Structures are given as structure tokens and as C-alpha cells.
Amino acid sequence: MHPSGGPPPRILAPYVRIGVQDGTLFLGFGSVQQSIQDRNLWRPLVQLADHFREPRTRAEALDFLRGPCRVEAARAEAVMLTLEHGNCLILASAYDPEDRYSRHALFYELSGADARRVQRRLASAHVLLLGCGGIGNLVAVTLATAGVGALTLVDADHVELSNLTRQFLFTEADAGASKSRALARELRRRNPGCRIRTIVGAPTDIEDLRALPEADLLLVSADSPGLTGLVNAHCVDSGQAWLNACYVNDVAVWGPLVVPGTTGCWDCRLLTARAPADEPELAALIGRVNARYQAPSNGPVNMLASSLAALDVLRHLGGFGVPAALNRRMGVWSHELSIQEQPAERDPHCVTCADVHPATPRHQGAL
Numbered sequence: 497m498h499p500s501g502g503p504p505p506r507i508l509a510p511y512v513r514i515g516v517q518d519g520t521l522f523l524g525f526g527s528v529q530q531s532i533q534d535r536n537l538w539r540p541l542v543q544l545a546d547h548f549r550e551p552r553t554r555a556e557a558l559d560f561l562r563g564p565c566r567v568e569a570a571r572a573e574a575v576m577l578t579l580e581h582g583n584c585l586i587l588a589s590a591y592d593p594e595d596r597y598s599r600h601a602l603f604y605e606l607s608g609a610d611a612r613r614v615q616r617r618l619a620s621a622h623v624l625l626l627g628c629g630g631i632g633n634l635v636a637v638t639l640a641t642a643g644v645g646a647l648t649l650v651d652a653d654h655v656e657l658s659n660l661t662r663q664f665l666f667t668e669a670d671a672g673a674s675k676s677r678a679l680a681r682e683l684r685r686r687n688p689g690c691r692i693r694t695i696v697g698a699p700t701d702i703e704d705l706r707a708l709p710e711a712d713l714l715l716v717s718a719d720s721p722g723l724t725g726l727v728n729a730h731c732v733d734s735g736q737a738w739l740n741a742c743y744v745n746d747v748a749v750w751g752p753l754v755v756p757g758t759t760g761c762w763d764c765r766l767l768t769a770r771a772p773a774d775e776p777e778l779a780a781l782i783g784r785v786n787a788r789y790q791a792p793s794n795g796p797v798n799m800l801a802s803s804l805a806a807l808d809v810l811r812h813l814g815g816f817g818v819p820a821a822l823n824r825r826m827g828v829w830s831h832e833l834s835i836q837e838q839p840a841e842r843d844p845h846c847v848t849c850a851d852v853h854p855a856t857p858r859h860q861g862a863l
């Protein structure tokens with residue numbers, strides 16, 4: 497409430513731009529743009545937008561339209577409603593250009609969320625990153641600089657020169673250093689407010705996973721064989737959300753975002769090709785061929801998977817928008833720039849999650 501007792505004043509969101517193209521006036525651009533063909537609305541709408549460069553209440557704005565702008569009542573209301581759509585007006589207190597998170601605040605407001613609430617949720621969130629390689633680097637720096645309150649970095653590896661094509665937070669001087677510790681050092685330089693813990697090690701069984709600190713979300717980018725299944729079992733059992741991000745040769749892949757008891761889990765659908773269980777000899781041969789697999793890692797494809805996964809993590813933890821990887825595994829085929837989605841809805845007979853009920857995590861996300 498405003499001190500006067502009415503609704504608080506609002507301002508025109510700084511991301512609102514107006515333009516005319518092919519006889520249509522566009523108010524805002526992107527997924528919430530409005531197109532206005534009725535030329536009679538153009539002038540009062542632009543006048544009203546200009547009026548809202550300063551904080552105004554709705555009543556003040558309507559007085560402005562009907563007074564100085566000489567717009568009759570019904571049209572003034574129509575113009576007002578147009579400007580109130582598409583998240584064009586935000587609370588005057590929602591945007592402080594001096595705040596370090598102010599540009600992200602605009603993004604959250606554009607998505608229809610209360611930016612201050614999103615930022616508070618992120619500040620109270622803890623993400624555990626299993627793997628501090630290419631994807632771990634970029635997701636970690638995205639979350640730390642976005643204001644996620646705490647990160648735990650888990651990796652047993654040490655930096656090698658061949659990592660530098662995509663693990664951008666490491667330098668030549670880091671060669672031989674622990675990845676999780678080198679990454680932590682770089683994150684602290686960028687946001688000292690983020691609480692960072694490092695673990696030099698690689699979980700290989702369910703007991704190792706249980707020994708890790710509990711988090712609001714696990715981001716898994718380590719490529720150890722069988723790890724995704726183990727993480728899924730652990731997270732479903734403990735009620736922790738988790739997200740896998742990787743690349744499959746030239747395809748950037750992320751998802752499904754597993755929220756135990758609410759979404760499908762890794763075991764609900766067969767998401768990856770496996771060796772034939774009914775042909776052990778052939779399976780052994782396939783295993784021998786696959787054992788020599790070396791990922792053709794590529795910086796840009798790595799960035800693609802990292803950025804889309806990080807955006808979903810922020811959506812889930814911050815509670816704005818809807819994560820793209822809910823109940824599906826997403827792939828961007830980088831050469832042809834097409835998007836593939838594998839359904840990953842919940843199977844009521846899933847051996848892993850059939851009996852699991854929704855947990856009440858601190859971050860339920862936008863489900």
C-alpha cells in the first residue's frame with residue numbers, strides 16, 4: 497500500500513521501447529510485445545508512457561489522460577490497460593540502477609516476477625555442482641554472479657592445458673591445480689558475497705553421494721559412467737532437485753530438471769541408448785568400443801549447454817518463468833540449429849520414484 501492508502505506508484509519499466517513498423521505500433525519487444533493497429537490509441541499511449549517516466553499512481557495517470565491529454569473516459573481506460581499489460585509498469589522500488597543485480601531485476605520483472613522476491617530466493621539457495629569442468633565453470637560463474645547464496649564445488653580433477661578451450665575461468669598458471677579450488681578462487685573474486693565450499697573428490701557410489709552436503713539443487717556435469725543413475729537415486733531419496741547438463745558430441749544437452757515427487761525422474765523413461773541386456777557378448781564388445789570414447793569438446797557447444805542449464809537453475813530457484821527442462825530432456829543440435837526434446841514425464845510405475853511424494857524444499861520453483 498502507498499502511504500496515502502492507495503496502490504503504490506509505478507514507473508515505466510526501462511526495458512519498454514516503442515516503435516512503428518508497417519503500420520503497427522509495437523509496445524515492448526520480445527515475448528510480451530503488444531502490437532497496436534488503432535492509430536487513435538498511439539498518441540495517448542505514448543503520452544502515457546512518457547508520463548510514467550516518473551512514479552505515478554493509476555489515478556494520477558488517468559487524471560493526466562483525461563485532463564491535459566483530453567482523452568475521453570473509455571479510451572483513457574483502454575490506453576491504461578494496454579500499458580498495464582506485458583509487464584510494462586513496475587513498482588518504482590523494483591529497480592535501483594546502482595544495485596549490482598539491477599539488470600537481472602529487470603529481466604525478472606519482464607518475466608512477470610517480483611524481482612526482489614526472486615533475488616531473496618536466490619540469496620538463500622545452495623547449489624552443489626558435481627563437476628567443475630567446462631559446464632561447471634560457466635554454470636558456477638553464472639550462479640555466483642547472479643547472487644546465488646552458496647555453492648559447493650565438487651571435482652577430483654586437476655587443470656590441464658587441454659581444458660582451456662572451454663574451461664574459461666582457468667589460466668595456464670592453473671595447470672596442475674585442483675579444479676574446484678581454482679574455480680572457487682575465481683568465483684570469490686567476482687562475488688565475495690557467495691559462500692563457496694570446495695570438495696576435491698569424485699563420488700563413485702551412493703554412500704559418497706550421501707556424504708555430500710545437502711543442497712537445494714545438484715547440477716551434474718561430471719561424465720563418470722553410471723553417475724547420473726546414482727545421482728538420480730540419491731536425489732529422489734533425499735528430496736533434492738537435480739539437473740544434468742552435458743554435450744553429446746555436437747549436441748548441447750540439458751535436463752530433465754528432476755524435482756522429486758513432482759516431475760519425472762531420470763529412470764521414468766529410457767533417455768539414453770544402452771547396450772542390449774539380452775545379448776551379453778555384443779554388450780561386452782560395445783562396452784569395449786565405448787570405453788575409448790573421448791568427447792570432442794567444443795567451447796561454443798559447451799557454452800550453449802551451460803547457459804541454458806544455468807537459466808533453468810535460476811528459473812527454478814528464483815521462481816520466475818518456467819524451466820525449459822521440466823519433464824523433458826532438451827538438446828540443441830549446434831550444426832543445424834534445431835531443438836530436440838525427449839519427453840521425460842513421470843511414470844507412475846517408475847522403479848525409482850513411483851512412491852515418492854513431493855518434498856517441501858525451500859525452493860519449489862515455478863511448477
Ligand SMILES: [Zn+2]
Nearest residue numbers: 761764846849
Ligand atoms: Zn521416476
